Amino acid sequence: MPTQIRYYIIKIFLICCFFGFSQTTEHLENTQIKDSIDKYLTNASRSIDKASLQPALSNIINAKELAVLKQDKIYIAKTNMILAKLYRELGDLKKAEQQILDAIAFQEEDNDEYMLSCSYTIYGSIAIKLKKYNTALKTLEKALILTRKNKIKDQEGIIKLNLGLLELAQEQPELAILHFNSGLPIIHSFDQYYYKAKLYTNKAKAQLLLNKPNEAKQTNDLAMEIGKEMNYSEIQSECFGLYSQIYEKKQEYPTALRNLRAHEKIKDSLFNTNKEIIAQEAGAKLNLNEHNVLIEELTEENIQQQRSLKLGRLTTILSIALITILSLLTLSLYKNNNLRARANELLQNKNTELILAKENAERASEAKVQFLSTITHELRTPLYAVTGLTHLLLEESPTPNQKEHLNSLKFSGEYLLSLINNILDLNKLEANKVEIENTSFNLKKRINDVLIALGKSAKDRNNNFHYEFDESIPSKLKGDPLKISQILINLIGNSIKFTQNGDIWIRVKKISQIENRISLNFEIEDNGVGISEKKQLTIFENFTQGSVQINRKFGGTGLGLSIVKNLLSLMDSEIKLESEPDKGSKFLFDLEFEIFEDKSPNYIEEAKKIDHNLMIDKYILVVEDNKINQLITRKILEKNKIKCDVADNGDIAVAKAKENNFDLILMDIHMPGISGIEATKQIRIFNKDIPIIALTAVTLDDNLDEFYDNGFNDIIPKPYKTEEFFTKLHKALTKSQTTF
Structure with missing residues (x-):
């Protein structure tokens, strides 16, 4: 040729x-x-x-x-x-x-760590076929460590595919599917079509083992589509073989037989017939003993x-x-020009496809953000009714049985709100919309507050806290106290959930201090159920827990540790885990802070208590289109001797604000007619001093500036805790009195 x-x-x-x-x-x-x-x-x-x-x-x-x-x-x-x-x-x-x-x-x-990660992966796949399962697991784990250490992202999906194959070989289809689902997004993002098709065929095998022939067929269809498009003969042969098993499971024997014949035809014509010849040729031509040179x-x-x-x-x-050479040169140049022209045309087509794919991905991302914003509002609105009515009923001297049921209802409402907030936090972290604050705070007090907040949960499960704080740590540091609280709440809450009649240790130690920078080590340890070595590889991924049995026994969504990992990554740190089944777990991470120098030596922080007498006979306008929410807010206010008027929409609110001398306005945002923001702008034209607080179920994180710029004095997100609600009312009324 x-x-x-x-x-x-x-x-x-x-x-x-x-x-x-x-x-x-x-x-x-x-x-x-x-x-x-x-x-x-x-x-x-x-x-x-x-x-x-x-x-x-x-x-x-x-x-x-x-x-x-x-x-x-x-x-x-x-x-x-x-x-x-x-x-x-x-x-x-x-x-x-x-x-x-x-x-x-x-x-x-x-x-050579890069090539080692590839070789370990290949050795793992060979060891699986040799049924050396322990060797396969150790080798694939080495490969995974090297890929993460060297950030070889395109290799990680292939390793997870092989971990799935290992579980499948050991007849663990559920665990195999977990690895396949974990590796699929990575393989897809790098356009690794062969491995993607391989993943689909083996996932279909796992689904078939779980007696899910319909799901197996759908997955196998995806593999066959790639096999045909990319001309992967082996994949097509394997897909036909799987179709045969699926239709046999469905008792559609003629269809099963046709697919089996198609499988055998490809296998014989394109693969098996050449194996022996190729193997002999390989042995003859590759007998190069390079070690003897x-x-x-x-x-x-x-x-x-x-x-x-x-x-x-x-x-x-x-x-x-x-x-x-000279005679072939002209012919070669001619063919090369033709090939180059064809390659340019293919590249242009691919570029167009990539641009379309990018635009579709951006639209999908925007739709996801919009969906989460909308569904959050729709969930928070009825949740406000649940928590508000529960609070009112608890204050009306219920019988012991009623009180027990109401407390259960209150717990369920707070759990649902926590779940909504976790999903939103995760969405913001993945979209890189979370920013790190840098304010002064007392770390020891901050951790004490977290322990107080979680004290009841710990007591309910008969757990004891042991708090060890290095006294050489300065009292005031600069950092993001809210993020630190969120990390500790998730980690300590996790320990409480998986520990019964046990102990939980919270340790904070100083690592080093250079000038005004200090490095601290945090440890959260428990003696609960622990985590197996295999599960430790995936425990920090979204919606992941130790096992299906753990999920059923302890509940939860598997988002807490994922949020912790993402928050620490944002703060240039990483979470480490030491754990053994039935012996407990230890989570460790390091953080660096700036030491805060307080230049006002006589500064004393005093907690201001709410003066309920200040709010008696105050006249408040509640702007709310939902009748149940009107009733709840009105009853909460009137129980505290506050006068109320209600407006069903923004137009009525503007009219009533002109005709009456209200002390404060609680303004909903989404209403028929004009929105709460537009109503506030119109009120500010003729009354610039009245406090207006947004009482809303809207997700606020991205819109805070918009609220304040349009005339709001404060924001109360629904559903709220009653103490926080009255704290903000008291603050607004106190400021308005000072102004007058």
Whole structure:
């Protein structure tokens, strides 16, 4: 073939130049040879994925010849790694294992962590086929550690695919599906089509083992679609085999038989018939014992003689090939121009597809944010009714049985609100919309407040807190106290949930202090149920818990630890975990703070108590379109001897504000007619002093400036705690009195 002739002529020409040119030219040739090896190995890997084993073997042979010629250990190891993949597909698992172990030995000696992560992954897949399951698990875990350490993101999805295959081989389909679902987004993001198709076929196998033939068919359809589009013969064969099993499960035997025949046809014609021939050819052509080539023992005279002989032979060959080179040059240029034109056209088409995909992804992201904002408002509004009515009923002297039911209702409402807030927090963290504050605070008091807040939960489960705080830590630090509270609430709350009749230790120690910067270590330890080593790899992922049984027993959504991980990452830190089943868990992280220097020595922080007498007979306008919410807010106010009037919408609110002298206005945002923001703007035209507080279920994080800019004095998000509600009312009324 012309392409092969051109290749051999160019190869001869490059080798000739190696003997004739200067040191600089020799360096350039070495670079070109290494590029050629990389190209051969890339083509070989792609051919293996498509079950085209003959082209894969040809490319590996070419790469091996060049690697041994240059005596380059790095490239010999790379070649052994791809050769191991080939032997794995040929079914010669012993040779596959031998080749990958040779590659790993080279790479460990060279400390090449990137290539080691790839080799460990391939060895893991071979060990699974050899049923060496412990070896497979250890090797894949090593690969996962290296990928995360070196941020080799494109390799992580393949490792999780193989972890799924390991669970599937051990007849653990549920665990296999967890790994497949975890790896799918990564594989999809890097357009790793072969591994994506492989993941779908094995996920379908797991679903079939769980007796879910309909789900298995849907998953297998996705694999077949990729197999046909990318011309992966092996994938198509495997999909037909799976269809046969699925339809057999459904008792549709004719369809099952047709798919089985299609599976056997592809398998025989494109794969199995060539295996023996290719294996023999591989054994013959790759019997290159590179370890026995001892260049150090050759004398300089022998090297020069070898070079002279080679140069003489190559000169003769070149003189014969020169005419062929010139005659093929024109044809080669013509074909290259055609190929380049076709490649440019394909690139333009792909670029257009990528732009469309990017636009679709952006629209999907916007839709997700809008959906979360809308659904949050819709959930908070009825939740306000639940918590508000529960508060009112608890204050009306219920019977003991009624009080017990009302307390259960109150707990359920607070749990639902916590779940909504967790989902919103996670969404903001993933969208990079969370900013770190830098304000002064008392860390010891902040942790005490968290422990007080969680004290009842701990007491209900008969747990004891042990708080150890390094007294050498300065009393005032600068940082983000809210984020720290959120991290500690999630971690301590997690320990409370998974510990019964036990102990929980909270430790804060100073690591170092340089000038006005201090580093602290935080530890949260419990003696609860603990976490297995296998589950520790996934425990910080979204919606992940130790197991289905743990979820059923202890409840929860699996979002708390994911939020902790994301918050610490935002603060340039990371969470560490030490745990053993039935012995408890320890979570550790480090944070750096600035030491706050308070320049006002006589400053005393005093907690202001609410003076309820100040609010008696105050006249408040409640602007709310929901009748139940009107009733709740009105009853809460009137129980505290506050006069009330109600407006059903923004237009009525503006009219009543003109006609009456209200002391304060509570303004809803979303109402029929004009919104609460527009109503506030109109009121501010004729009354700039009256306090107006937004009483709303809207998600506020991204809109705070908009509220204050349009005339609101404060914001109370629904549902609220009654104490916080009256604290903000008292603050607003106190300020208005001072103004007057």
